[in-house]
Amino acid sequence: MKFYPVLVGSTFFIILGSKILQNKEVLEQSANVATLALSVILQALPFILLGVFASALIRYLVREDWIARFTPKNAVAGVIVGSLLGLFIPVCDCGVLPVARGLFRKGVSMQTALAYLLTAPVINPVVILATAMAFQWNWHLVGLRVVSTFLVGATTALLAGSVFNYRAFTDREWHRHEHESSKLSLHQLLVHAGDEFFDVGRYLIISAFLAAAIQIWVPKGILVQATSNPFMATGAMMLLAIAMSLCSDADAFVARVLANQFPLGSVMAFLVIGQIIDLRNIILFAKNFRLSLFIFLLVTSLCLTYVLSLSIHFGLGKLMF
Amino acid sequence: MQIQRRNALVQSLILSLFSVMIVYLILTETIDLYISLEVIWLAKLSAILLAVISIAKFVPVRRSLIHNCCGHNHACTTSHNLHSHKTNGLGQIAIFIIPLMVGFGMQPRILDSTALSNSINTAGPIPYYALHVPRTDRLRSEIPQPSGLSAAENNIGSSSVKGLTPNSLNSVVKETDLMQLYLNIEDHPEQVYNQRWKLTGFVYKDPKLAKNQFVLSRFVITCCIVDATPIGIIVESPDAPKLKADTWVEVTGLLQKRIIGEANEIKSVHNFTETNDGAPYLVVNSCKIVSTPQDPYLAPPMQ
Numbered sequence: 001m002k003f004y005p006v007l008v009g010s011t012f013f014i015i016l017g018s019k020i021l022q023n024k025e026v027l028e029q030s031a032n033v034a035t036l037a038l039s040v041i042l043q044a045l046p047f048i049l050l051g052v053f054a055s056a057l058i059r060y061l062v063r064e065d066w067i068a069r070f071t072p073k074n075a076v077a078g079v080i081v082g083s084l085l086g087l088f089i090p091v092c093d094c095g096v097l098p099v100a101r102g103l104f105r106k107g108v109s110m111q112t113a114l115a116y117l118l119t120a121p122v123i124n125p126v127v128i129l130a131t132a133m134a135f136q137w138n139w140h141l142v143g144l145r146v147v148s149t150f151l152v153g154a155t156t157a158l159l160a161g162s163v164f165n166y167r168a169f170t171d172r173e174w175h176r177h178e179h180e181s182s183k184l185s186l187h188q189l190l191v192h193a194g195d196e197f198f199d200v201g202r203y204l205i206i207s208a209f210l211a212a213a214i215q216i217w218v219p220k221g222i223l224v225q226a227t228s229n230p231f232m233a234t235g236a237m238m239l240l241a242i243a244m245s246l247c248s249d250a251d252a253f254v255a256r257v258l259a260n261q262f263p264l265g266s267v268m269a270f271l272v273i274g275q276i277i278d279l280r281n282i283i284l285f286a287k288n289f290r291l292s293l294f295i296f297l298l299v300t301s302l303c304l305t306y307v308l309s310l311s312i313h314f315g316l317g318k319l320m321f
Numbered sequence: 322m323q324i325q326r327r328n329a330l331v332q333s334l335i336l337s338l339f340s341v342m343i344v345y346l347i348l349t350e351t352i353d354l355y356i357s358l359e360v361i362w363l364a365k366l367s368a369i370l371l372a373v374i375s376i377a378k379f380v381p382v383r384r385s386l387i388h389n390c391c392g393h394n395h396a397c398t399t400s401h402n403l404h405s406h407k408t409n410g411l412g413q414i415a416i417f418i419i420p421l422m423v424g425f426g427m428q429p430r431i432l433d434s435t436a437l438s439n440s441i442n443t444a445g446p447i448p449y450y451a452l453h454v455p456r457t458d459r460l461r462s463e464i465p466q467p468s469g470l471s472a473a474e475n476n477i478g479s480s481s482v483k484g485l486t487p488n489s490l491n492s493v494v495k496e497t498d499l500m501q502l503y504l505n506i507e508d509h510p511e512q513v514y515n516q517r518w519k520l521t522g523f524v525y526k527d528p529k530l531a532k533n534q535f536v537l538s539r540f541v542i543t544c545c546i547v548d549a550t551p552i553g554i555i556v557e558s559p560d561a562p563k564l565k566a567d568t569w570v571e572v573t574g575l576l577q578k579r580i581i582g583e584a585n586e587i588k589s590v591h592n593f594t595e596t597n598d599g600a601p602y603l604v605v606n607s608c609k610i611v612s613t614p615q616d617p618y619l620a621p622p623m624q
Contacts, residue, residue, distance in 0.1 A: 037423070038424055042352070134621075190378075215436075
């Protein structure tokens with residue numbers, strides 16, 4: 001049954017491949033795509049590995065009764081704690097999902113896990129420092145990025161927690177049964193880290209090639225036509241952030257250059273949405289969450305970022321700068 | 322059980338190949354064509370962690386830790402729900418072979434005009450070569466001094482020689498890179514303009530420029546080449562029509578400042594007039610084709 005689709009698919013790709021090889025320009029562009037994709041993978045690998053190790057360590061070291069004792073029962077307080085956890089478990093967006101899953105398995109609430117997932121890539125010391133460096137130690141801008149990310153991420157997490165229950169986390173990794181009584185060996189810890197690496201890694205590879213292809217093949221000239229209109233500029237910058245899928249350590253350096261052409265509000269939209277919804281997260285969220293929760297996260301964070309960006313442009317930004 | 326063991330061995334092999342690939346890229350000095358020199362230590366850390374996990378996957382889990390809670394003889398890695406042979410089956414693992422093939426089998430491409438043609442940096446009303454890189458107060462770079470300068474002339478980088486007229490040094494050629502040049506344009510414009518500079522970069526032929534102009538360009542990378550940002554300077558040279566795009570050249574010329582024509586549109590050279598505002602513009606008297614440098618990418622100033 002499966003033989004014919006495989007045969008047809010293989011033939012299609014062989015023909016497509018041979019056509020590509022015959023065209024020098026397309027061949028060069030394909031090589032550029034492959035190079036860009038591998039560079040994303042090489043750069044993200046350490047952060048994913050640190051994420052899966054942090055997840056394994058949470059599993060190894062953190063006890064469920066500690067979580068029950070120290071995490072607040074109140075949803076708002078839980079979201080605030082989740083948003084600030086990144087300061088103590090600093091993982092960038094490549095490795096944040098395994099850590100959020102580890103925390104959830106240990107008993108933190110859905111809102112807290114989601115708040116950590118959405119805000120930790122920005123609200124962590126490494127990224128705060130990188131943003132400060134990129135914007136020449138302009139702490140107003142750094143503060144604006146952190147507060148904006150907190151507002152968007154925490155509000156989205158809070159709303160999602162009140163609309164959905166834990167069953168919306170459809171991936172079985174969120175609901176693993178933990179043996180509290182059995183002691184994990186180091187060997188088991190590493191095997192678990194390896195399993196989680198393969199689980200997250202394949203989505204990294206897909207998103208890396210997708211982002212690289214968009215970088216090379218999708219013309220972005222149309223986006224810059226929007227620079228003079230703040231409504232269009234914000235939308236354009238959000239699209240760009242999603243398409244580029246930059247690491248949170250590096251996106252501020254790109255934003256600094258874009259700030260020469262785009263208004264402040266739209267630059268802030270680029271810095272906020274790029275770490276909440278990018279190609280990697282879209283693929284990971286779609287795999288991990290029920291479709292309704294996935295769409296809810298997508299739409300809510302996009303709308304909140306858009307509104308916040310415009311409010312920065314028309315009011316807040318003028319007061320601050 | 323056999324399926325799980327087979328999957329574990331395949332995963333171990335893939336992890337070790339990833340680790341070997343990183344070591345291979347470091348040894349062949351091609352890794353800096355993918356990621357910034359500043360983060361290579363992270364790649365080394367990845368290679369070590371991958372090797373450790375690979376060994377853990379290779380070594381079978383002790384028999385005493387295996388139970389039969391769900392009829393599949395799973396190793397009790399504290400999970401009843403993890404059916405590894407299902408979640409990480411061979412089909413899903415196969416995707417990890419693609420980056421291995423690219424890493425081992427393909428010579429990395431150095432970013433060039435192809436990456437600029439679809440870029441937001443060239444399509445906007447103000448292209449990248451007409452922008453000034455924002456100034457950084459923290460790490461102010463100094464322009465490297467030419468070896469042939471006298472002691473008095475060597476002080477040009479410091480603030481103690483403000484009386485020295487720039488034109489008096491016109492004949493001295495200073496060598497620097499585009500990043501340093503841009504930073505110094507922001508910090509000490511009076512010491513940068515009307516000076517002779519030797520710069521290296523690749524040729525970008527913007528269709529908006531005249532035939533005797535091209536953009537001498539470099540990419541600046543922070544973490545990896547996806548965040549590459551171009552910087553460049555308009556060069557006027559009689560050799561420009563003969564130069565092919567993406568050729569690496571070493572140019573020597575006088576740096577001027579020229580305004581871009583009406584409506585921020587770059588037009589042919591006769592539309593530029595000398596003024597205090599405008600973009601840097603290098604009038605070249607020597608243009609030499611050179612081979613692609615070992616490290617074609619520049620680092621941002623704060624690193």
